[in-house]
Amino acid sequence: MTDAVIVGSGPNGLAAAVVLSSEGVRVRVLEAAETIGGGTRSSELTLPGLLHDECSGFHPLAVDTPFSREYDLAEHGLTWSWPEVQYTHPLDGGRGGAAYRSVDDTATELGTDGARWRRIFGALTERFGGITEDFLRPMLHVPVHPVLLAGFGMFAAMPADVLARAWSTPEARALFGGVAAHALRPFGSPMSSAIGIALGTAAHAYGWPVAQGGSRAIATAMASLIEKNGGTVETGVRVESLDELGNPDLVLLDTSPADAVRIVGDR
Numbered sequence: 001m002t003d004a005v006i007v008g009s010g011p012n013g014l015a016a017a018v019v020l021s022s023e024g025v026r027v028r029v030l031e032a033a034e035t036i037g038g039g040t041r042s043s044e045l046t047l048p049g050l051l052h053d054e055c056s057g058f059h060p061l062a063v064d065t066p067f068s069r070e071y072d073l074a075e076h077g078l079t080w081s082w083p084e085v086q087y088t089h090p091l092d093g094g095r096g097g098a099a100y101r102s103v104d105d106t107a108t109e110l111g112t113d114g115a116r117w118r119r120i121f122g123a124l125t126e127r128f129g130g131i132t133e134d135f136l137r138p139m140l141h142v143p144v145h146p147v148l149l150a151g152f153g154m155f156a157a158m159p160a161d162v163l164a165r166a167w168s169t170p171e172a173r174a175l176f177g178g179v180a181a182h183a184l185r186p187f188g189s190p191m192s193s194a195i196g197i198a199l200g201t202a203a204h205a206y207g208w209p210v211a212q213g214g215s216r217a218i219a220t221a222m223a224s225l226i227e228k229n230g231g232t233v234e235t236g237v238r239v240e241s242l243d244e245l246g247n248p249d250l251v252l253l254d255t256s257p258a259d260a261v262r263i264v265g266d267r
Helices: 011-022 066-070 103-109 111-126 128-135 146-156 160-166 170-183 194-205 216-228 257-264
Strands: 003-007 026-031 087-090 096-099 232-235 250-253
Touching (some): 011 026, 011 066, 011 216, 011 250, 087 170, 096 170, 096 194, 103 111, 111 128, 111 146, 111 170, 111 194, 128 194, 160 170, 170 194, 216 232, 250 257
Parallel strands (some): 003 250, 026 232
Antiparallel strands (some): 087 096
């Protein structure tokens, strides 16, 4: 049997472990922290019994993917819930824009900017399934839907502060700017619109669901499936070098680049 060791239990590491273990690979996941999940951790940060998501709280790109269609995490306790308003950006004086599942409802609330919001997000929403089939793949690949990807790329390539000029009201600009800020890049830089366009379109196509029981429920469900497939998930195990892992057939590092360099060393 093929052996695999996965260092790190973030959602990517756990997803890799699910895929490999489902194909009959003997999988061992090693996590340095005392809890699994990486960016999908939840804990009682303020009051007993009150859970806070420590990183990701909403998961618009997790509910309809090749992975979610292949592996039924609902059987392992994962349940999604959707809000009435998918996201909003409050402004002074009780004002603010709100994104609904419906592009038309969102556009209506945005008044004079509604037509422009509908023009940008309407067509993208209708075609988002084909678009995500490409942009959720590795960067280097032959596009499955090149025309759809080009239409998405036309907006994604723009600096966010340039695309924001499509709207004239603070409500619409803030509604886009809030999600564009997830790029963690200056709004004047190329491609800084990409994540804003993706998350904004996903709000209309899939909504922004939360995992019942906190984001940790996602990691818990994947760990349950890994263990059902015969794999193991171990916490409190800090890997300093590949030499500590023995001779597995596969090693996957779901770590930061700096940690990966340290672990690989001279290898």
